[in-house]
Amino acid sequence: xxxxxxxxxxxxxxxxxxxxxxxxxxxxxxxxxxxxxxxxxxxxxxxxxxxxxxxxxxxxxxxxxxxxxxxxxxxxxxxxxxxxxxxxxxxxxxxxxxxxxxxxxxxxxxxxxxxxxxxxxxxxxxxxxxxxxxxxxxxxxxxxxxxxxxxxxxxxxxxxxxxxxxxxxxxxxxxxxxxxxxxxxxxxxxxxxxxxxxxxxxxxxxxxxxxxxxxxxxxxxxxxxxxxxxxxxxxxxxxxxxxxxxxxxxxxxxxxxxxxxxxxxxxxxxxxxxxxxxxxxxxxxxxxxxxxxxxxxxxxxxxxxxxxxxxxxxxxxxxxxxxxxxxxxxxxxxxxxxxxxxxxxxxxxxxxxxxxxxxxxxxxxxx
Numbered sequence: 001x002x003x004x005x006x007x008x009x010x011x012x013x014x015x016x017x018x019x020x021x022x023x024x025x026x027x028x029x030x031x032x033x034x035x036x037x038x039x040x041x042x043x044x045x046x047x048x049x050x051x052x053x054x055x056x057x058x059x060x061x062x063x064x065x066x067x068x069x070x071x072x073x074x075x076x077x078x079x080x081x082x083x084x085x086x087x088x089x090x091x092x093x094x095x096x097x098x099x100x101x102x103x104x105x106x107x108x109x110x111x112x113x114x115x116x117x118x119x120x121x122x123x124x125x126x127x128x129x130x131x132x133x134x135x136x137x138x139x140x141x142x143x144x145x146x147x148x149x150x151x152x153x154x155x156x157x158x159x160x161x162x163x164x165x166x167x168x169x170x171x172x173x174x175x176x177x178x179x180x181x182x183x184x185x186x187x188x189x190x191x192x193x194x195x196x197x198x199x200x201x202x203x204x205x206x207x208x209x210x211x212x213x214x215x216x217x218x219x220x221x222x223x224x225x226x227x228x229x230x231x232x233x234x235x236x237x238x239x240x241x242x243x244x245x246x247x248x249x250x251x252x253x254x255x256x257x258x259x260x261x262x263x264x265x266x267x268x269x270x271x272x273x274x275x276x277x278x279x280x281x282x283x284x285x286x287x288x289x290x291x292x293x294x295x296x297x298x299x300x301x302x303x304x305x306x307x308x309x310x311x312x313x314x315x316x317x318x319x320x321x322x323x324x325x326x327x328x329x330x331x332x333x334x335x336x337x338x339x340x341x342x343x344x345x346x347x348x349x350x351x352x353x354x355x356x357x358x359x360x361x362x363x364x365x366x367x
Contacts, residue, residue, distance in 0.1 A: 014061025028235035065175035068208035076191020079205030090116030100140035131162035140169035149281035156184030195323025251294025254348035270299035312366035322347030
């Protein structure tokens with residue numbers, strides 16, 4: 001069978017078989033309870049928390065892209081914590097990225113520590129310690145917000161040799177940019193709030209794996225703790241998947257142009273984009289990523305200069321999160337992230353490239 005292209009895959013992912021008179025993507029099933037068979041009881045749908053057909057359709061669609069069985073959650077953080085608490089027990093050790101999403105580190109330093117789980121913090125770019133005695137290795141590549149990349153094949157091999165599971169946060173790359181399960185990981189976690197859905201109108205997360213036992217544990221955890229996404233959010237997310245290939249193409253092209261522009265400015269430091277040949281992560285990213293995401297990071301030197309830059313810009317919105325249709329910039333230090341005061345994570349939207357470059361140039365000059 002011929003492998004179809006990304007554009008075709010996302011347009012058709014998770015859709016039901018064509019039925020005359022029915023829509024391509026049926027509307028959300030907004031039920032909490034369902035009618036039950038008075039004799040047999042629940043069959044496929046009984047109660048909305050453990051089961052919903054709209055959520056199943058979204059999970060099937062993302063599963064086609066990640067090449068694994070998917071369980072959707074109310075947010076990316078809900079998905080990550082579900083994985084951590086499904087796998088880890090008192091006395092276990094987890095390795096986490098020291099430069100990844102800071103809320104995961106905060107969770108480890110609080111809840112996991114109180115449960116008797118030790119955390120080892122490792123930079124995404126390494127060097128990596130021995131994984132002997134580690135139960136789970138969680139990687140985030142490219143890392144958010146610094147955009148370092150790690151060699152998934154090499155790290156997964158070393159972790160498995162030590163008996164550890166490997167999970168990869170695939171939020172920044174999306175399944176069209178990188179397939180961690182094919183590169184040796186045991187499980188993928190991700191926020192669907194960002195580039196996957198891309199319209200800045202949904203909170204969503206998911207866990208994907210081909211480990212049936214792990215799927216069962218995560219499914220039970222979700223049913224018993226209740227961190228499910230709503231049916232309408234699932235429908236919105238599934239609708240948005242169809243344009244993922246197109247959105248990523250424009251965002252990545254814009255990021256390439258922005259990175260080239262910033263590289264030529266003497267008033268910008270710390271530029272990172274893994275698609276730049278001069279970037280420290282370029283070679284690894286080129287070897288394992290199918291496309292580079294539309295995120296660029298850099299430093300403007302101070303919080304005040306970042307504020308002037310954002311005030312001067314007409315197209316760049318000051319907002320957290322990333323991966324949406326609109327270009328946004330986030331000064332991560334304002335959230336307590338361990339970054340310099342002038343550090344900026346710029347998420348490129350789908351604006352015309354020439355317009356975006358002109359706006360950034362004028363805003364930087366004005367700042």
